[in-house]
Amino acid sequence: AQSVTQPDIHITVSEGASLELRCNYSYGATPYLFWYVQSPGQGLQLLLKYFSGDTLVQGIKGFEAEFKRSQSSFNLRKPSVHWSDAAEYFCAVGAPNNFNKFYFGSGTKLNVKP
Amino acid sequence: GAVVSQHPSWVICKSGTSVKIECRSLDFQATTMFWYRQFPKQSLMLMATSNEGSKATYEQGVEKDKFLINHASLTLSTLTVTSAHPEDSSFYICSARGDGWSSYNSPLHFGNGTRLTVT
Numbered sequence: 001a002q003s004v005t006q007p008d009i010h011i012t013v014s015e016g017a018s019l020e021l022r023c024n025y026s027y028g029a030t031p032y033l034f035w036y037v038q039s040p041g042q043g044l045q046l047l048l049k050y051f052s053g054d055t056l057v058q059g060i061k062g063f064e065a066e067f068k069r070s071q072s073s074f075n076l077r078k079p080s081v082h083w084s085d086a087a088e089y090f091c092a093v094g095a096p097n098n099f100n101k102f103y104f105g106s107g108t109k110l111n112v113k114p
Numbered sequence: 115g116a117v118v119s120q121h122p123s124w125v126i127c128k129s130g131t132s133v134k135i136e137c138r139s140l141d142f143q144a145t146t147m148f149w150y151r152q153f154p155k156q157s158l159m160l161m162a163t164s165n166e167g168s169k170a171t172y173e174q175g176v177e178k179d180k181f182l183i184n185h186a187s188l189t190l191s192t193l194t195v196t197s198a199h200p201e202d203s204s205f206y207i208c209s210a211r212g213d214g215w216s217s218y219n220s221p222l223h224f225g226n227g228t229r230l231t232v233t
Contacts (some may be wrong), residue, residue, distance in 0.1 A: 009155065035132035036224075044119060044207070048136075090158070102222075104158040 006105035009039050013081050014113045021076040021108050023091030027065065032094035033074040034102070035065055039087045048091075061085070086112045118142055118210050127198055130170025132153055135193045135228045137208030141187035144210035148222070149181070152205040161206075164191040198232040205229050 003026045013019050024032055032051055036044040048059025055067040065076045074091060091105040117140040127133050137147055145166045150158040162183050163171040170183035180202075182194040191210075195202050207227040 004157070031192075038224075043120075043226045045224075046221050077204070101160060102158075106155060106157045 004105040006075050006089075006091055006108050008108045009113065010107070010109045012048075012111040012113060015083050016080050019078045019081045019085070020075075020108070021089050021091075022112070023072065023076065023105055025072045025074065025093045027093055027105075033065075033067060033077050034092040034094065035062075035063070035074075036060065036092060036104075037087050038090065038107075043101050047076070050056055064070045071076065081110075081112055083112045085113065086110055116180055118144075118208065118223045118225040120208050120219055120228055122228060123226060124229040125231070127230070129199050129232055130197055132196045133230060135195075135208075135230075137191045137193070137210070137222070137225050139189045139210045142210075144191075147184055147185060147187060147191040147208055147210045149152055149191075149193050150207045150209070152207060158207060161193075166191075175183060195230065196221075198230070200232045203232045222225075 006064045007022055018029050033060060034049045035047040038044045038046050047063050048057050048065055050057045050067045058064050063076055065074055067074050079081060087108045088109045090107045092102045096102040115172045117135050119138045119140050120230065122138045128132050134189060137173060147164040149161045152158045160173050161176045164185040166185045166188050172178050175184055177200045180196055182196060185191040193206060207225060209222045210220055
């Protein structure tokens with residue numbers, strides 16, 4: 001069965017520090033992978049996605065993610081975090097045979113210390 | 115950019131009553147909308163796919179008679195939680211894909227969610 005694991009429920013980093021949010025997936029075929037961000041009171045916004053090709057994907061707001069098939073991971077990174085990055089981040093896996101079906105991780109809440 | 119409006123943002127109702135949640139695409143036509151449910155500290159779980167002009171497709175384990183979905187126009191889908199009980203308390207989120215979108219290259223636009231509390 002498909003699943004997405006975000007092992008870190010909460011992460012706190014200092015402003016200006018680097019960030020890495022972990023995401024591991026379990027999927028039998030080549031996955032479609034996504035990262036979404038949800039700010040308080042807001043909807044989910046797509047940060048980036050991976051379908052195929054270059055395994056390092058650039059997204060909006062300075063985020064990037066790297067697909068590592070051998071580790072079944074799709075970790076999100078940012079070299080220097082800004083206070084406005086404080087939000088909840090969701091990793092999602094898409095089912096190639098049903099493009100409407102997403103499997104979301106449980107989310108990682110990011111706090112940014114001044 | 116494309117906006118999905120979800121209303122209300124929060125609602126408290128008594129056990130046994132019904133609650134309707136609206137999901138509107140404000141600046142695009144959405145032939146397909148999706149309804150998710152999110153429990154605290156858990157994943158968003160897809161409940162159903164709402165198709166304009168036809169019946170919704172429910173995920174396994176989701177009660178069709180409990181969660182009524184209507185997608186009567188290209189810009190509006192509604193989720194009605196019928197005879198709500200405390201265990202239905204949750205965060206409900208809708209999303210929409212625009213008219214003609216048919217692949218992952220088209221983004222999903224999410225509403226801000228509705229916090230339902232059943233007392």
